[in-house]
Amino acid sequence: MLGFPQVSRRSADGFGPRKVDWSLLVIDFHLGHKLIRGPTQRNKYGLKTSPMKLDGVFREKRDMSILSLEVFAPSNAGQTPNAQENELVALFYTFQILESEAPMCRVACVDSTQMKRRSFPSLTLDIFPSELDLINSIVDVVVDLDPDILVGWDVQNSSWGYLAARAHSFGIEFEETIARAPPRYSSGNNFQWESRHTTTLKIAGRHVFNLWRIMRSEQTLNIYTFENVAFHVLGQRVPKYSPLTMSNWYRSTSPVHVAILLRYHTKRTMLNIEILNQTEVVTKTAEFARVFGVDFYSVISRGSQFKVESFMFRMAKPESYVLISPSKSDVGKQNAAECLPLIMEPQSSFYTSPLVVLDFQSLYPSLMIAQNMCYSTCLGRVIDFQGRNKFGVVDLDRPPKRLEKLHDHINVAPNGIMFVKPTVRKGLLSRMLTELLDTRVMVKQAMKGYRHDKALTRVLNARQLGLKYIANVTYGYTSASFSGRMPAVEMADSIVQSGRETLEKAIAFIHSTKKWGAEVVYGDTDSMFIYLQGKSREQAFKIGYEIADAVTALNPAPVKLKFEKVYHPCVLIAKKRYVGFKYENIDDREPIFEAKGIETVRRDGIPAQQKMTENCLKILFRTQNLTEVKQYCYETWTKLLENRAPVQDFIFAKEVKMGTYSDKGPPPPGVAVAAKRTIVDPGDEPQYGERVPYVIARGEPGTKLVDRAVDPLEYLQDPHSSLDGFYYISRVLIPPLERIFNLVGADVRQWYNEMPKARHIDLKSPSKAGDAQVIELDQYNISEHFDRSECLICGNFTLQGDRCYSM
DNA sequence: TAAGCAACCTAC
């Protein structure tokens, strides 16, 4: 580290990592200073700006600002608009400064008879003579408003991406024109990686948010269409219009249709921003950046390794540690891992007495702290392995007599790796983790004190999540075997094996303490499921807390066994699969249904499977009466056989990653459906990682499943097709029930076979119109549901039909 | 018919 420039924390042009200042994370530095607001001014768009005085210096207060854009280009023959051919006719944008007043919405469109026909109250329309003028106008808007973030639902194929492609066709260097800085010509651009994971569009000085991809990592949903995300995040129903419908509307003479079109797109730009606000993405990203010590966009675009490293480096530098830079081949030459976490084979059964769940809080970080495990404290193996003393990617060169000297100051991990005790040297990682965990406790404490302040609570909450994140991925960093920058399998093994022994000892201890009458029936890595047969729930809580305290006392600080919850009753099905009624507090009256790993929480089945499994379990838990479960199954199957069940309950949706599948063997159904879709409409190819919906239709006997997978919309339009009821009942609905109810001695398949089926009703729908209605209303949200009470043209609430009296 | 494999998704 000699010769490295000294960088002070306040140095504005300093480079290199700054030291981690933990206290800044606990109390927001804004609070430590008196903020003096300067006179409020308004910019040309009428938005307020006010300079702030901070540390005696006036600076413009800069909250993050967002510009959301969607575009409209009419296409031919119902195809998805294609930037090579289809001209833009309208742009829609909404601008908002975070934490500030109402957003500003505008529409810019190309002069045409449609747009001239009438004015559209409640919409601000800017009309331009040509597409080129339209594009130039948005460039001006971006330059004027100078937003930090550009957002669009799908930045690749529509929104900013479409706009950029159109601009390119006029020879405009769009990205450079709206950039804040000259472009950075980085050599290592990887188009494929970018397009699969973030976005290909890069604007120097601004962040481009590909919203659907952000939502994909933010929310667990069955399908990531704009409509579905808006519904789940905002509770709003929005319609979906096909490219054909929208193109027809634009070309139609009906002012109502043009108005719907304009208001629809405007609404989408607003909802983009509302979704961001609701999910607190910007707050979280900004706070994570502060905690991790990385730039804003890296929080989204880079992996955990980069973040751990950034954090670690900031701690390492003041201590003059240098992180090693092994080559790829050095990393590959590491020893193989030898230790496995403990995952007990559960005693699969239906448990009617309380089952207490305890788990070790942040087990791996705690162990690293407790045993002072770090790159900087490791002394290697007690005995050489294969004639070498390897530690991660390096060979340890331990001076002779070093061990003798340190004799009483060594901890030996269960896998035979030695670490010096903290009295000799406190490890960098353990110090980092100690600070992380302690600071997190303090941040949580501070949150309680500012409960009334929503904005600050959000910030502090994001901060404690960031701290938790780093603590959790630090272990992963040490064991990153194939992509690791600085892995150390021996240390990772030490951690895993210590964890395993900690858990094993706890189990043995619980079994040896007879007064509890407790039996550990399952455990996974850091958790224990303890059965208290014959005990009441109250007793279970009491014993659970007692065990937690006793085990904590047996372990070195900061290892802590925490009381988590009581399941009553509960079914343990297999490793990583269980379900029960959860009580978190002794005075909880109503339990919460909680399932792990089983079909009710998986997204590769269908909604009907989730609902039916969950309902059967609830009946079992509430009544413990199999006759009632059987009754429910009969009703559900009958409903299905009589074709009274809604189609959207039978739609599979799985992620597809086009271009990653092997040619041998048939593709997965979702891929086949997507491929078919792409042939009809090339612009409709699913994005990498998009979830593609399909249903299984009846087909010739012996046909493969892939060949019977159909796009749901296509299925609805085909009057001759019907769902494969046998497949759905026998291969989808029954198996998960079988696995559960086998444990209580019931044969669900037998129930089905015995079920009186009064008459054989073909699953073929008598009239598919019924289905179509259901699916459109609930799944695809036809316009009936959109702003029902609002006039589609002026936005007023005096509705008569589609529009209000004033039109 | 069993065993093996690819693909998915989840728990920790």
Next chain:
DNA sequence: TAAGGTAGGTTGCTTA
């Protein structure tokens, strides 16, 4: 080029 890890269950299909 960028990329935390492993364990585990299930389905649908192919191969031995």
